[in-house]
Amino acid sequence: MAIPDNVTLFTTPRLTLRRFRTDDLATFLSYRSDPELSRYQDWTPNFSEDEGHVFIHQMQHADPVSDGLQIAIELTAQGILLGDLYIGPYQSRRNQASIGYTLAQPYQRAGYASEAVRGLLTYSFTILGLHRIVAEVDPRNTASVVLLERLGMRREAHHLQAYWDGGGWTDEYVYAILAQEWLRITEKQHA
Numbered sequence: 001m002a003i004p005d006n007v008t009l010f011t012t013p014r015l016t017l018r019r020f021r022t023d024d025l026a027t028f029l030s031y032r033s034d035p036e037l038s039r040y041q042d043w044t045p046n047f048s049e050d051e052g053h054v055f056i057h058q059m060q061h062a063d064p065v066s067d068g069l070q071i072a073i074e075l076t077a078q079g080i081l082l083g084d085l086y087i088g089p090y091q092s093r094r095n096q097a098s099i100g101y102t103l104a105q106p107y108q109r110a111g112y113a114s115e116a117v118r119g120l121l122t123y124s125f126t127i128l129g130l131h132r133i134v135a136e137v138d139p140r141n142t143a144s145v146v147l148l149e150r151l152g153m154r155r156e157a158h159h160l161q162a163y164w165d166g167g168g169w170t171d172e173y174v175y176a177i178l179a180q181e182w183l184r185i186t187e188k189q190h191a
């Protein structure tokens, strides 16, 4: 995995995973206003331009482990912003993080999210030195469940009616993977 300067965090075969820049604002606001993308997430699709500015400014300085960091997913060949990844503290637990991901609809079903999250797991374990990564998912979010299982994350819990989504109580799956498990998976792929 190539680890370049402090703006680009890591790269994958087709993608550059980097910090947000101010010229991402219009694209960021555009895909974040799509209610389909926030349907199973804990944010609402009504970012104002000012909030977008503040968000990008914060993400230019945020630390992935202590603050939580939203990472821009850029299609390297065209320089297009496709969506974003999230990595941040998990319940203040030592060396653990939770992750998230969002891809603008026109770029879904092309393997970009899987590629980006695969890169994020490698970055988390090899560069950040984390021990365990967790992803919490609404069981109705089939695309997300498929993605996590494709990468080899294990479903460790199914919490019933675990959070209020604004309209009702919603279940939650908890997926996790340990550093040694990810190492085994990636070693097998390279064997």
Ligand SMILES: CC(C)(COP(=O)(O)OP(=O)(O)OC[C@H]1O[C@@H](n2cnc3c(N)ncnc32)[C@H](O)[C@@H]1OP(=O)(O)O)[C@@H](O)C(=O)NCCC(=O)NCCS
Residues within 6 Å of the ligand: 036, 037, 038, 040, 041, 100, 101, 102, 103, 104, 107, 108, 109, 110, 111, 112, 113, 114, 115, 136, 137, 138, 141, 143, 144, 146, 147
């Ligand atoms: C969750 C989400 C990121 C998944 O996106 P996705 O496009 O389904 O996932 P991928 O980019 O990995 O694409 C996988 C699909 O691309 C296909 N594909 C095409 N080319 C591919 C390639 N080169 N490599 C891998 N897969 C490829 C796969 O076969 C798969 O298709 P299938 O789902 O029909 O089997 C997306 O649905 C999303 O942004 N949802 C809204 C936000 C959200 O809910 N986030 C999760 C919160 S927990």
